[in-house]
Amino acid sequence: MYEVTPDLIWWNGDIVPWGEATVHVTSEVAMRGTNVFEGLRAYWQAGHEHHAVVHLDRHLARLRQSARLLRFPDADAAEHIDRMRDGVLDLIATLGHQGDLYLRPTLYIDEGRYGWRPGEVRLGSYIVGHPTGPRSTGPMACIVSSWRRTPDQAISPLIKVGAAYQAFRLPRIEAALAGADEAILLNTHDTVAETGGAAVFLVRDGIAVTPPLADGVLDGITRRTVIDLLRSRLGVPVVERSIPRTELYTAEEAFVCGTLDEVRLVGTIDGLPVGSGQQPVAQAVRELYLSICSGKDEPVDVDMLTAVRSSPLSGDR
Ligand SMILES: Cc1ncc(COP(=O)(O)O)c(C=O)c1O
Structure with missing residues (x-):
């Protein structure tokens, strides 16, 4: 990058x-x-x-x-x-x-x-x-880290402070040593929290599931947008609830979302393939999100995109 x-x-x-x-x-x-x-x-x-x-x-x-x-x-x-x-x-x-x-x-x-x-x-x-470098298109290989997301009682996940990101250093090294792309962190109650830079979503029985903010996740801006897109544009119900670790291995679909990752499909978790390999909901929300950001589709809300001309001479902002 x-x-x-x-x-x-x-x-x-x-x-x-x-x-x-x-x-x-x-x-x-x-x-x-x-x-x-x-x-x-x-x-x-x-x-x-x-x-x-x-x-x-x-x-x-x-x-x-x-x-x-x-x-x-x-x-x-x-x-x-x-x-x-x-x-x-x-x-x-x-x-x-x-x-x-x-x-x-x-x-x-x-x-x-x-x-x-x-x-x-x-x-x-x-x-x-x-x-930004070229966009990665393939599904990610994830592991579940042995480290935990910092709880609200330590440095709150709601605070984006550089020092707190040291808590993702060892999980990322753990993922790299395991040959994976990314680590999913559990919280101190052993349910799913997030990765070091993105919210985690699963799809089960046609319903998208993601951990609530109280489970140790950043109040992600992409997370909110994706919830809106799933509900209002794709007609997919979304439930915010705690996710036990084992559900990661039984989901039909899995994806992560964040500013940097955009919407990325997860192909394997701890070496187990996610679902049947077909991820229609994840694929649809990824395409829609990218299409909105690149100006080919209508944004979810009017304040989503702020236009700025690349030349300071154009005066169009
Ligand atoms: C720990 C963490 N979780 C999730 C996200 C995704 O948040 P957003 O969608 O607001 O970029 C980020 C990125 O800022 C992050 O640092």
Whole structure:
């Protein structure tokens, strides 16, 4: 995904050369991973000659929530995040890349040891935009990790903070060592939670099932969109309920969804093939989601896509 280092990055309100956006090794963010972040996708809609950013405002609202839950100074955080909205659009326009982009708006604590009082803390923010690599089309091989998703009592899954993502390092290494693409984590009650970057859905008897937020999952923006698409466009009922591990092996279909993964089918779990190999619901929701993002189908809600021209001269945003 990140083979290409962009020339430019948005940093504290300005678009600057990549190498200028630095922090000290002893900064709070470098020492303790104190950064809240979002992953956004901007799809290049070739027919319309513009990018469409998916759920920009929902992502920025969740960024604000992560900052609030970690007690970042509120007014300063809000100011940074307000500027980041324009920052996302400006960066896309300035990069001028006629292809899909993955963007990461990040708010971090530069100075201030475990700080939370305004005046003790200096915040910084950046947005990086990378061209995305080619989309993986085949179904994924997953394992169920022996590690657990962090519970709400530790670092809440609702907070997207860099430090919390260390909890996915060992599961991902475990998956790689097992020759799999991804690890599905259970929660501390031993029911299914999510992967390190996506919500998990199963299909049983024509009903789509996914764990509720209380089972240790991020309030995923793609998860919500997929639930809407299944119900309102595909007529597939969706139930949010706890999923015991063994149900992973008996499902007719399985897929994951998230900004980075989009909608991806799961072919095997712990080496067992999922269902009969036919995954009509997963396939249909994947095609519909990608078709909406690429501008070929109507979005589920009016605020789903924000258009931005790739050239700053076009003035069309
Ligand atoms: C732990 C985790 N779960 C799920 C997701 C998917 O969430 P979204 O659809 O909002 O990208 C992400 C990605 O941000 C994530 O980091």
